[in-house]
Each structure stands twice: as structure tokens, then as C-alpha cells.
Amino acid sequence: MNQKESSQKWVIGVSGSSGMPYALRLIEVMAQQGHDLHVVFSEAALRVLHEELDIKLSQSFLKSENLFDQSYKNICFYNPKDIGAWFASGSATCQGMVIVPCSMASLGMIANGCGFNLLHRAADVCLKEHRRLVIVPRETPLSEIHLENMLKLSRMGARIVAAMPGFYHKPTTLSELVDMMVMKILDSMGIENNVSTRWRQINDEDVPDSPSTVIPLRLGGIK
Numbered sequence: 001m002n003q004k005e006s007s008q009k010w011v012i013g014v015s016g017s018s019g020m021p022y023a024l025r026l027i028e029v030m031a032q033q034g035h036d037l038h039v040v041f042s043e044a045a046l047r048v049l050h051e052e053l054d055i056k057l058s059q060s061f062l063k064s065e066n067l068f069d070q071s072y073k074n075i076c077f078y079n080p081k082d083i084g085a086w087f088a089s090g091s092a093t094c095q096g097m098v099i100v101p102c103s104m105a106s107l108g109m110i111a112n113g114c115g116f117n118l119l120h121r122a123a124d125v126c127l128k129e130h131r132r133l134v135i136v137p138r139e140t141p142l143s144e145i146h147l148e149n150m151l152k153l154s155r156m157g158a159r160i161v162a163a164m165p166g167f168y169h170k171p172t173t174l175s176e177l178v179d180m181m182v183m184k185i186l187d188s189m190g191i192e193n194n195v196s197t198r199w200r201q202i203n204d205e206d207v208p209d210s211p212s213t214v215i216p217l218r219l220g221g222i223k
């Protein structure tokens with residue numbers, strides 16, 4: 001695959017639900033594939049980033065070298081208050097947007113058209129312009145309001161890719177679980193990838209790309 005030909009412009013929203021390893025790994029894989037990435041972390045996302053991965057950053061310190069083990073020139077970060085960013089308007093084009101992870105608060109704002117920050121506005125633009133919008137919600141259990149909001153967005157054309165990794169690829173590390181989810185997200189975005197093992201495709205040609213070494217996942221009880 002010619003990387004230049006397949007390079008796409010995407011907006012990535014990161015909101016304050018649990019699941020920061022999914023966000024960082026997705027951004028890392030897409031950056032390595034050469035995509036043009038425009039990333040907005042909500043304030044709550046920065047708090048969860050600190051709680052989950054011990055990465056404490058303010059908006060002004062959001063730089064690729066502070067999140068990964070190298071700097072990526074194709075990632076640009078935006079303050080969620082910057083409602084004048086280029087992707088806040090439908091007249092500027094891009095492939096679409098992914099929100100990973102998506103909190104129930106942001107889900108509700110977007111589903112009901114009452115967003116107040118750049119992340120919500122960018123999603124609203126994707127809906128009105130009928131661009132691809134992939135939403136990775138994370139909450140459990142789900143209330144009727146959460147379920148209704150997901151159904152509403154799905155009916156509007158958004159793809160709901162719930163953060164529910166499978167275990168049928170027999171993960172032995174948390175990174176393998178994260179990569180399974182990242183593969184499903186990329187598939188929904190229509191982006192070719194070989195991040196994880198696919199069902200019944202374990203042979204020499206389908207060995208997944210090596211798992212991330214940059215996300216400091218603590219392995220807890222999983223060996």
C-alpha cells in the first residue's frame with residue numbers, strides 16, 4: 001500500500017471516560033500510518049489520562065512527545081475551547097471523526113445537539129455533513145438515557161463501536177486487549193490495518209504488528 005496515497009485527514013476527539021489506552025494506541029497507529037491527525041482532548045479526558053496512565057498534562061503541554069516515545073509531525077492538538085478551529089466548520093473537509101473513548105456526557109451532548117466545546121461541535125459537523133463519525137462509548141451498566149442516545153446517533157449514521165474487546169484471540173497482555181479494540185475502531189473508520197489477530201486467520205501472513213511499547217500499561221493480575 002502506498003502510504004501517501006492512502007493518507008487521510010481525521011479529527012480525533014478524546015473525552016473523559018475510562019479507556020485512555022485505546023485513545024493513545026489509536027493515535028499512535030494512525031500517526032505511524034501517516035494520517036493527518038487533528039486531536040482534541042476534553043478537560044475531563046486530561047484528568048482520566050492522569051488517573052489511568054499517570055500522564056499529567058495541561059492543554060498547552062499536549063504534544064506528541066509528551067504522550068509517545070517519539071514526536072509525530074502529523075499530529076496537531078487543539079484546545080476544546082477553540083471553537084474557531086478549522087474543523088468546527090462544515091466548509092472545511094476531512095475524512096471524518098472518531099471519539100475515543102466517548103463519555104456518556106459527550107454522547108448526550110452530541111445526540112441532542114447541545115454541545116458546547118470543539119469536540120461536540122466537530123461531531124455535530126460530521127453529522128450535518130454526513131461524514132463518517134465513529135463513536136467509542138464506554139460506561140457500564142448503561143441507563144435508558146445512554147442507550148437512547150446511542151440509538152439516536154446510530155440512526156443518524158454514526159457508528160457505535162462500544163469499548164468491548166473480545167477474548168477470542170486469547171490475549172496474554174493488556175496491550176493485546178487494547179489492540180483488539182483498536183483494530184475494530186480502525187475497521188469501522190475504513191482504515192486498513194493489521195493491529196490485531198482476526199478470527200480464524202492465525203497464520204504466517206496474519207501476524208499482527210508488534211504491540212505498543214509506549215503505553216505504560218500496568219499489567220495488574222493479567223500475566
Ligand SMILES: Cc1cc2nc3c(=O)[nH]c(=O)nc-3n(C[C@H](O)[C@H](O)[C@H](O)COP(=O)(O)O)c2cc1C
Nearest residue numbers: 015016017018042044045051103104105106138139
Ligand atoms: C477516572 C474517571 C473515569 C471516568 N470514567 C467514565 C466512563 O467510563 N464513562 C463515562 O461516561 N464517564 C466517565 N467519567 C466521568 C466523565 O469524565 C464526566 O462525566 C465528564 O464530565 C465528561 O466530560 P467530557 O465528556 O467533556 O469529557 C470518568 C471520570 C473519571 C475521573
